[in-house]
Amino acid sequence: MTTSTHQSAAADRRPITLTTTGGIDRASHHRMDEAWLAAAWSHPTTRVFVVSGGQALVEDKDDGSTELVMMPSFDAPFTEAHRYFLGIDGDGVRYFALQKDTLPGRMDAIARPAGLREAGVLLSDRDSELMVHAIGLENWQRTHRFCSRCGERTVIAAAGHVRRCPACGAEHYPRTDPAAIMLVTDDQDRALLGRQVHWPEGRFSTLAGFVEPGESIEAAVVREVAEEAGVSVGSVEYVASQPWPFPSSLMLGFMARATSPDIQVDGDEIEEARWFSRHDLRAAIESGEVLPPSGISIAARLVELWYGEPLPRPLGSA
Ligand SMILES: [Zn+2]
Numbered sequence: 001m002t003t004s005t006h007q008s009a010a011a012d013r014r015p016i017t018l019t020t021t022g023g024i025d026r027a028s029h030h031r032m033d034e035a036w037l038a039a040a041w042s043h044p045t046t047r048v049f050v051v052s053g054g055q056a057l058v059e060d061k062d063d064g065s066t067e068l069v070m071m072p073s074f075d076a077p078f079t080e081a082h083r084y085f086l087g088i089d090g091d092g093v094r095y096f097a098l099q100k101d102t103l104p105g106r107m108d109a110i111a112r113p114a115g116l117r118e119a120g121v122l123l124s125d126r127d128s129e130l131m132v133h134a135i136g137l138e139n140w141q142r143t144h145r146f147c148s149r150c151g152e153r154t155v156i157a158a159a160g161h162v163r164r165c166p167a168c169g170a171e172h173y174p175r176t177d178p179a180a181i182m183l184v185t186d187d188q189d190r191a192l193l194g195r196q197v198h199w200p201e202g203r204f205s206t207l208a209g210f211v212e213p214g215e216s217i218e219a220a221v222v223r224e225v226a227e228e229a230g231v232s233v234g235s236v237e238y239v240a241s242q243p244w245p246f247p248s249s250l251m252l253g254f255m256a257r258a259t260s261p262d263i264q265v266d267g268d269e270i271e272e273a274r275w276f277s278r279h280d281l282r283a284a285i286e287s288g289e290v291l292p293p294s295g296i297s298i299a300a301r302l303v304e305l306w307y308g309e310p311l312p313r314p315l316g317s318a
Helices: 004-013 034-042 114-123 125-141 217-229 279-286 298-307
Strands: 047-052 055-060 066-068 083-088 094-099 112-115 155-157 163-165 177-185 193-194 207-209 233-244 249-258 270-276
Touching: 034 083, 034 094, 034 112, 047 125, 047 279, 055 125, 066 094, 066 114, 066 279, 083 125, 094 125, 112 114, 112 207, 114 125, 114 270, 125 249, 155 249, 177 217, 177 298, 207 217, 217 233, 233 298, 249 298, 270 279
Parallel strands: 047 094, 177 249
Antiparallel strands: 047 055, 055 066, 055 112, 083 094, 155 163, 177 193, 177 207, 193 270, 233 249
16 A cells, blocks of 8 residues: 555644644743732633533534633632633733633523533634643642641642642642553554443453553553553554543553564453454444544544554444
């Protein structure tokens, strides 16, 4: 296939969802400057959106685009505590997110709540970048209200990016849990895809797992593939990363090469794993036997990188 290099390059250029940069400067040096933050908050061009439970309001526009619903700060719901400064765009507009227990109602009923899994593929690069930052902070803030050192209730600081303990003085920073996600190939260039026990019927995807304390990310790739599929891996090559704030992961994507094709699934996390040639995978997806990984995940991009072009869709699907 003479076009494979070209197709691979095209697949290579397609951005990974939730990683596109929309021109927001996080301007972290302002986070500790209360006077600057107060002035930025009250500036008329400042834009604010509300996050609640992993969702924000979005609005589908007549031109087919979808936007985050943002408002000037004087229209924003009152909150002093949970105000996150997200950054500044190229035009000098400052962005804040407010974390509330509920999303605000709107008179026009055009806006609707959406989570990142949906909005991440609909929003502009700028809006997606803002939302993934805000949701990541919200997830961390919600679950880290007490000091892990002394147990005292902590207070928010640094415009949402720190929690400080008034009792022992500890500062706690947003937590990110690294996870390895890997497409394993064998010496026939087949891809190893597995099924997690709780996945919908037919879903196959890359293997993945969390990095353990004291472990390199490359060692985690080798260990997870051995544990889940019983496959030994030799070379491990880093590809790209993806924030995955569900609730707080950073997916680190790899291509890995198996040293032997023998499969022995753990039956606990992975119930089935198979080697697919490109031809096998195309046929299995087109027949509906296999559901490929969902489009938002870096798993889909890793499979596409190997496949050489966007994955086929089941025949008869829209
Ligand atoms: Zn403490």
